[in-house]
Amino acid sequence: MTQSQRVEVGVRVDAADQSQWKTYDDFAAGIDAYRLPGADLTGQTVELRFDGGTELRLRFLDAATVRWTSAQLLSAADGTVDPYDAVRVRDDVVFVNLPFASRDGEALTVVWSRTTGRALLAHSVIAPEKTEGVPQVGQTFAAGEVAGIVVTGARPGPTRDLVGMRNVYRYSPSHLYEHVYLSSERYAWQCLQGEQRGHGDVDLSTLWKFADGLYLFCFREFVIPVASVWLHDLGYELRTTGIFLGINAEGSADHRRAGGHIYPLGAVRYPDVQPV
Template structure:
């Protein structure tokens, strides 16, 4: 029996994904533009100063006056719909990912926070006893309108349209995974080829519908603290997004790397429950 762990740290995952990756190229469409995103209880301005740098500032709400900047990556999966991602340098191990749906004047912000070492080291059973989620990765998901006050139809709604689907993702010729979308809160991932080959886990997730056959999917892993945020286009059969985690086991440096995949639907399950 092999007593050595099979689990892979995020830096090794990033290295495995990097070669011949199926990621979308960065686009410069947003350069020079400013978008004010209105959430239910706050407004945040995002100004794309250059092809690489954006600045943000909270204009209204309890965090009014908070500001920062980041080196961003922007990809465009469909015309007028962008995925923007950057590390929040002013905070510990945090990132922000934004879906900008310009055609519908809607946006979703996902702020991710990696755990401290002490939080990551807490036993899962202790979390169960305390009534907490099993994952130590935190997210704050804000639904927003773009350039107008927050209203009933602002942002992107949660969806169950992925539930029951089993989808294969080719991140590169060397990295193949499948996702099984079990319900609105949990999914199972399985590495069929790559650095995590043979590993399987069921983790916490969140699903949002951006447009027809276009979804924002967020997951939080519990074994190795990991945050994944991707947009899934089941018309183009393509994804774009990122994975965030720690570089190694020291909890001092993060690795935030882009991902993209070719997608194919393997099957779809329909449950018959009376």
């Protein structure tokens, strides 16, 4: 082995030291370069009902502001005004995220279909204090329906469809990540290109099937205080749309948009005993 080879190996080993990891700000910058274009929902009103009795009314005031009303989610009586961003991941399916400005450290992500009337909700919340061995950003999920639409198709819910799958995700010219979906509860990732190159981990994840080829994928990291919500289109488009909620280097809650292209590498199938 040459001296240059020994140095390169040493660099790669050092890069895996979690005390030297980049911050949330570092890796999230520019991760929305290949995101699908935003959608303007001005003038639209959507009413949704979710499991557990949660009701949510969204009235889109303009291209960036929504008045949302939900007693269960503790809005003001006449609704709370917050920013939103929306993406049409398919002609009839909308991905909407509310990076709350009205309260600190929370985001509400909603997906619905105008065709099937199905909906789902992901609520991401930063815990006030870090607990050892527990991701600081937690998430809850609920399936639901759009009021006024005849509901068809399967109800969104947890799935094992992605277990064993291995994909590469290109978010920008300088963001390339690999995911391996290990089980219904965890996934492995590594950065192939970008600020986190050489870093990787196994983190908690949630997988739901929303519709044929459309999957909700969410992760909650142990090392960096960040969680994410993605909608993977594994049909013909092979695109993903997502958001991050985390704590930046200054210690403040930070919302980021993300998105990109999916490149499937393959999948494994277990012959008998299955992962959890």
